[in-house]
Amino acid sequence: xxxxxxxxxxxxxxxxxxxxxxxxxxxxxxxxxxxxxxxxxxxxxxxxxxxxxxxxxxxxxxxxxxxxxxxxxxxxxxxxxxxxxxxxxxxxxxxxxxxxxxxxxxxxxxxxxxxxxxxxxxxxxxxxxxxxxxxxxxxxxxxxxxxxxxxxxxxxxxxxxxxxxxxxxxxxxxxxxxxxxxxxxxxxxxxxxxxxxxxxxxxxxxxxxxxxxxxxxxxxxxxxxxxxxxxxxxxxxxxxxxxxxxxxxxxxxxxxxxxxxxxxxxxxxxxxxxxxxxxxxxxxxxxxxxxxxxxxxxxxxxxxxxxxxxxxxxxxxxxxxxxxxxxxxxxxxxxxxxxxxxxxxxxxxxxxxxxxxxxxxxxxxxxxxxxxxxxxxxxxxxxxxxxxxxxxxxxxxxxxxxxxxxxxxxxxxxxxxxxxxxxxxxxxxxxxxxxxxxxxxxxxxxxxxxxxxxxxxxxxxxxxxxxxxxxxxxxxxxxxxxxxxxxxxxxxxxxxxxxxxxxxxxxxxxxxxxxxxxxxx
Amino acid sequence: xxxxxxxxxxxxxxxxxxxxxxxxxxxxxxxxxxxxxxxxxxxxxxxxxxxxxxxxxxxxxxxxxxxxxxxxxxxxxxxxxxxxxxxxxxxxxxxxxxxxxxxxxxxxxxxxxxxx
Numbered sequence: 001x002x003x004x005x006x007x008x009x010x011x012x013x014x015x016x017x018x019x020x021x022x023x024x025x026x027x028x029x030x031x032x033x034x035x036x037x038x039x040x041x042x043x044x045x046x047x048x049x050x051x052x053x054x055x056x057x058x059x060x061x062x063x064x065x066x067x068x069x070x071x072x073x074x075x076x077x078x079x080x081x082x083x084x085x086x087x088x089x090x091x092x093x094x095x096x097x098x099x100x101x102x103x104x105x106x107x108x109x110x111x112x113x114x115x116x117x118x119x120x121x122x123x124x125x126x127x128x129x130x131x132x133x134x135x136x137x138x139x140x141x142x143x144x145x146x147x148x149x150x151x152x153x154x155x156x157x158x159x160x161x162x163x164x165x166x167x168x169x170x171x172x173x174x175x176x177x178x179x180x181x182x183x184x185x186x187x188x189x190x191x192x193x194x195x196x197x198x199x200x201x202x203x204x205x206x207x208x209x210x211x212x213x214x215x216x217x218x219x220x221x222x223x224x225x226x227x228x229x230x231x232x233x234x235x236x237x238x239x240x241x242x243x244x245x246x247x248x249x250x251x252x253x254x255x256x257x258x259x260x261x262x263x264x265x266x267x268x269x270x271x272x273x274x275x276x277x278x279x280x281x282x283x284x285x286x287x288x289x290x291x292x293x294x295x296x297x298x299x300x301x302x303x304x305x306x307x308x309x310x311x312x313x314x315x316x317x318x319x320x321x322x323x324x325x326x327x328x329x330x331x332x333x334x335x336x337x338x339x340x341x342x343x344x345x346x347x348x349x350x351x352x353x354x355x356x357x358x359x360x361x362x363x364x365x366x367x368x369x370x371x372x373x374x375x376x377x378x379x380x381x382x383x384x385x386x387x388x389x390x391x392x393x394x395x396x397x398x399x400x401x402x403x404x405x406x407x408x409x410x411x412x413x414x415x416x417x418x419x420x421x422x423x424x425x426x427x428x429x430x431x432x433x434x435x436x437x438x439x440x441x442x443x444x445x446x447x448x449x450x451x452x453x454x455x456x457x458x459x460x461x462x463x464x465x466x467x468x469x470x471x472x473x474x475x476x477x478x479x480x481x482x483x484x485x486x487x488x489x490x491x492x493x494x495x496x497x498x499x500x501x502x503x504x505x506x507x508x509x510x511x512x513x514x515x516x517x518x519x520x521x
Numbered sequence: 522x523x524x525x526x527x528x529x530x531x532x533x534x535x536x537x538x539x540x541x542x543x544x545x546x547x548x549x550x551x552x553x554x555x556x557x558x559x560x561x562x563x564x565x566x567x568x569x570x571x572x573x574x575x576x577x578x579x580x581x582x583x584x585x586x587x588x589x590x591x592x593x594x595x596x597x598x599x600x601x602x603x604x605x606x607x608x609x610x611x612x613x614x615x616x617x618x619x620x621x622x623x624x625x626x627x628x629x630x631x632x633x634x635x636x637x
Contacts, residue, residue, distance in 0.1 A: 029626035036631070185637075251577055262547055266637040275581035278542035286540075293584040345539045365629040370545050373538040 002031050004380060008388035014040045018383040026377075028369045033383040036364040038174045043386045046407055047361050049170035052079050053179025055135040058260060059166060060097075061211045061237040062244070063087035066122050066129050068098040070115050070147055071137025075099070075170070082406070084214050084424045087238045088505055092129075098122050102139050112145050119154050123161060131241040133164045141169035162241070164191055175362035175384070177259070177337065184263035187235075187244065192268070197246030201230035202514050203298040206250040206274070208265055209257030209338075210281070212237025214428030215501035219435055220256075220281055222504050223291055227303040228512035235261055248272045252297055254279055254290075259337035259367055281431040282339075282439075283346030284312060284319065311433040319350065321491040322440035325477040327352030329447055332397060333371075334390070334404035335422035337363040341370035343403070348376065351440055356397045359385050361405070387411060401446050416456055418446040434496050441494045448473040522614060530614045532597060537619060540592065543585045544623050549632045552624050555582075556616060562586035564612040567593065568605040 002023045005016040020031040039045040048056070051071075056079035060067045069076040076099035087093060100118045102111050119132065134147050151163040168182035205224070210217045217237040224231055232250045233243040253265045253276045265276040277293060280286030288308045295304030331353050333340055340358045347353045358371045359382035372381050380393060390408050394417055402412050402419045409419035420426050420442055430439040450471050457464060478486050485491065497503070522530070537544060543555050558579075563586040565572050574583040593600055600608065624632070 027622060029622060029628060032628040034630075252581065258542070258545075258547075263637050266547070266551070270637075273577065275578045276546075277581055277584065280542070289540075289588055293588055296584040296587060297580050341542075364547075364631060366545055366547055366631065369623070369627070369629060370542065 002026060006389045006392050008392050009043070009386070012040055012042050015043060015386075015389075018385075019389075020372075020381050022372055022375055022377055022379050022381065024377055028372055031372060031381075032365055033368055033381055034365070035360070035368055035383045036174055036177060036362075037384075039384055043384070044388075045175075045361075045384055045386060046405070047174075047384060048176040049138075050168050050172035050176060050179035050182065051075060051135060051137050051170040053173070053176025053260075053362070054166050054168035054183040055079055055133075055179070056083065057176060057211070058180055058183045058236055059133050059135060060093050061085040061087075062133070062239050062241055063089050063091075063093050064129065064131060065093065065241050066096075066098055066126060066132040067093060067135070068100065068118065068122060068132060069135045069137055070100045070111065070140040070145065071102050071135075072139055073099045073101045075137045075139075082424065083211070084428070085211050085237050086215060086501075087212065088218065096126075100140075102137075107139060107143055110143060110145060111140060112150055115140075115145065115147065116150050116154065119150070119163075123158065130161045131163075132161065133166060133241075136165075136167045136169050138170040141167070141171075164241075177362040177364065180260040181263055184261060185267070188264050188267045188271075191245045192264075193245070193248045195242050195245035197232055197243065197249050199230065199232075199249065200514070201228055201512070203227070203229040203300065204232050204250050205229055205252045205254050205294065206233050206235060206247050206268070207231050208235040208253050208255045209259075209261030210234055210237050211257070213423070214425045214430075215504075216281065216429045216431040216435065218501050218504050219429050219432035222507065223307055223432070224294070225507075225509045226307055227291075227295055227300055228510065229294065229298065229300075235264060248274070250274055252277055252294070254294055256281055257338040259363060280342055280346070282342050283350050283436055284316065284433060285350065286342075286346055287431075287433065287436070288312070315433040315437050317490050317492055318437045318494050319440055321488075321493055322437070322444050323350065323352050324481060324485045324491065325444060326440065326447070328354055329400040329443075330354050330356045330397065331443075332357040332359075332393065332399040332402040332404070333422075334359045334385075334402055334408065336361045336405065337367055339403075339422055341367060341374055344371050344374035350436070351443070353443070355379055356399055357382065357393055359383070361385075391415065401443060403443075416452055418449065418452055420446050429501065434500055437494050438496070438500075444477065445473065448477045450476065526611060526614065529597075529599065529611055530618055533593065533611070533615050534618050534622070536592060536596060537589065537615075538622070541585070541589065544619060547631065547637065548634065549624055552632070553620075556619050556623065558582040559585045559589065560612060560616045560619065563589045563593070564609055566590040567600065567608050567612070 002021045003016045004019040004021050009015040017034045020033050076097050080097040100115050148165045151165050166183050166186050168179040172178050217234055233247050253274050255265050255276050255278050268274045279290035291304040295301045333355050340360055344355050355375050357380040360367050403422040405423050412419045426442045429435040546552050559582050562583055567590050574580040
């Protein structure tokens with residue numbers, strides 16, 4: 001078993017079983033780190049808590065909802081606005097966050113009355129909002145406030161409002177993943193089946209595990225609408241509370257992030273017989289294959305093929321421009337959970353990038369099974385890494401860029417390793433054909449920014465070269481390229497708009513008659 | 522298994538492990554169901570056998586099977602030059618190997634959790 005113990009973790013020997021190197025001939029039956037376990041004391045984890053996983057990752061991307069935390073204000077503040085899950089209703093869920101602001105006196109005397117007061121105030125302050133989610137925190141869980149009872153009281157007094165209660169305190173699991181699980185099951189138990197949705201198409205899906213980071217959901221929604229497929233609900237990015245109550249009427253669950261949302265898909269399959277289709281929205285080939293599968297499920301393959309042909313012709317020359325300049329660049333792929341397997345193989349295949357390491361902060365062994373399988377030999381896989389391990393990995397692997405969250409990312413910058421924000425993106429969306437080119441552009445800009453070279457010089461002691469002029473990204477990236485590639489009339493840099501989402505919101509889509517209507521005609 | 526068959530099985534397995542997600546559902550019983558149905562249908566497609574997906578569940582297996590079979594035909598042209606009986610033999614070995622990698626030989630400690 002090729003376990004790997006970092007030198008910096010020799011004083012925490014239990015850490016050894018959380019890292020492996022994929023050696024020649026190794027597979028996941030001989031190389032799989034432990035995962036989804038409590039962080040080992042002494043290891044400074046980068047994980048979030050189960051409250052954060054429930055509220056920040058899954059709950060709050062819902063767009064037409066007052067999201068209230070029952071706890072200290074810090075819990076809410078620290079889970080607000082750090083992921084760019086935009087929406088098409090003026091970003092209500094990003095602009096506002098709500099908290100009951102529990103203090104010591106509430107811990108002693110209880111906070112249920114205060115919670116009720118806060119709920120009423122919030123609905124009064126935003127009279128058009130009729131839906132609310134309430135998130136339990138460690139503080140309110142420990143004193144035993146009955147949030148469900150208060151929510152029931154309010155719903156009885158205000159029949160036009162509906163409230164969802166999520167009991168996922170921070171300590172409710174080893175990481176944010178515990179919260180993903182809890183909110184999935186809670187939504188299933190409390191809300192699915194409580195609204196009968198309007199069905200407008202013969203082809204009806206739930207789009208699950210998609211959080212509309214910088215517009216990802218809207219890009220994918222565009223493809224589905226062009227095929228005449230009705231997205232009954234999106235769990236949960238740009239998703240509507242009442243749409244999500246009607247999930248039980250879909251014919252197919254299309255699952256993107258299995259790490260955060262496979263639970264609800266599995267339950268929908270068992271309880272309502274809706275099958276689960278796992279897809280990849282990142283990268284030309286995986287996305288094309290995904291659109292093809294969804295279309296094939298409904299017997300409308302021609303509609304998917306038309307989109308694939310059009311989008312590939314439009315964007316492939318731009319992807320290949322970046323691929324020529326990114327080939328054999330070394331990347332540490334260090335996201336939270338699912339992106340390590342969404343991106344591991346396709347970055348290598350479609351951008352020429354070598355993945356030298358994958359890690360997951362909160363993933364389970366299942367995520368590592370997928371990620372390690374998709375990596376090439378020699379990759380270092382780490383579960384729940386600490387900051388010192390990251391530093392050691394960067395020193396030994398010498399990556400050209402790391403794709404990670406902003407906490408480890410800012411640390412990387414200090415040692416002159418550029419990073420991209422894998423959770424909230426830089427210039428996303430990164431899904432879709434155009435999005436994948438935008439991702440390539442962000443990687444290119446990160447690696448070839450002249451600032452990294454300049455910042456390595458210490459003006460207090462290094463000799464500053466005076467015989468070298470100003471260097472641009474192109475000068476750095478094209479230095480070893482052949483003239484054929486450099487002067488290609490086919491390949492080109494990204495030519496899309498600054499905001500590629502805006503146009504989608506006013507777009508008019510083809511109308512496909514449903515079988516019922518066309519038979520009547 | 523002779524070396525040639527072994528090599529061919531590994532090529533087909535590598536394609537599944539790098540390109541597909543359906544083999545990694547979270548529990549043992551789901552992985553058994555997925556592997557069994559999708560690989561059975563893939564074999565039927567590769568052997569030009571008719572298949573009629575009647576239920577939503579069958580359709581879901583079928584779309585993954587069609588995409589895998591297409592991928593196989595495109596990448597592994599040797600598949601087009603061998604007898605159907607040989608395809609069936611190789612696909613049975615693929616199934617055995619995939620079951621080992623994802624179920625019986627898996628180190629994933631959550632596979633047998635009775636709840637989702």
